[in-house]
Amino acid sequence: MILSDADILRRLEDGDLVVEPLDDPDIQIQPASVDLRLGREFLEFQHANIPCIHPDAEAEVDEYVELTEVEEDGEYILHPGDFVLGTTHERVGIPHDLIAHVEGRSSLGRLAIVVHATAGLCDPGFSGKITLELSNLGTAPVALTPGMRISQLTFTELKTPADRPYGVKRGSKYQDQSGPQASKIQGDREFGGDQ
Numbered sequence: 001m002i003l004s005d006a007d008i009l010r011r012l013e014d015g016d017l018v019v020e021p022l023d024d025p026d027i028q029i030q031p032a033s034v035d036l037r038l039g040r041e042f043l044e045f046q047h048a049n050i051p052c053i054h055p056d057a058e059a060e061v062d063e064y065v066e067l068t069e070v071e072e073d074g075e076y077i078l079h080p081g082d083f084v085l086g087t088t089h090e091r092v093g094i095p096h097d098l099i100a101h102v103e104g105r106s107s108l109g110r111l112a113i114v115v116h117a118t119a120g121l122c123d124p125g126f127s128g129k130i131t132l133e134l135s136n137l138g139t140a141p142v143a144l145t146p147g148m149r150i151s152q153l154t155f156t157e158l159k160t161p162a163d164r165p166y167g168v169k170r171g172s173k174y175q176d177q178s179g180p181q182a183s184k185i186q187g188d189r190e191f192g193g194d195q
Helices: 005-014
Strands: 018-020 033-037 041-045 065-069 076-078 083-093 098-104 127-136 142-144 149-157
Antiparallel strands (some): 033 149, 041 065, 083 127
């Protein structure tokens, strides 16, 4: 079952679902979703003098990204073909009986802005700001302003709560992130890690 606005408000009031700060519920809570705003931090991939990034390499992907923080009244220009990692302004906390789906807003989609490449799911138990995989598929640069509504979350109720929710107890790599996070794939079991 997908949660409606009434369901979302009830869960927020009960405190088991967290979206904070939720400064303008009348605007941000849609009929079946919550709009999230763009944060001020972006991880930009640098053109490195390497043939490719190997997920199993000892060097971390962090070495190939640079953090850019936009002034509160500034803007980030996303050029055609660019890919950057951004973050939501809001921190979310997903209870053990919900999944949150990260989606783009149609108004930005019509400007060719995509908010996720593949990571469009927040597992039960996830807590933190959401890293956005921002791409410009169009032919013109687009200005992104911190604080603008950039994405939306829809919530699906599970038949039963997750037995092993996302989080510290299972060693989840991105739990409690406070800004955009580069890939931590080298920690995956298939690459010699313990995840």
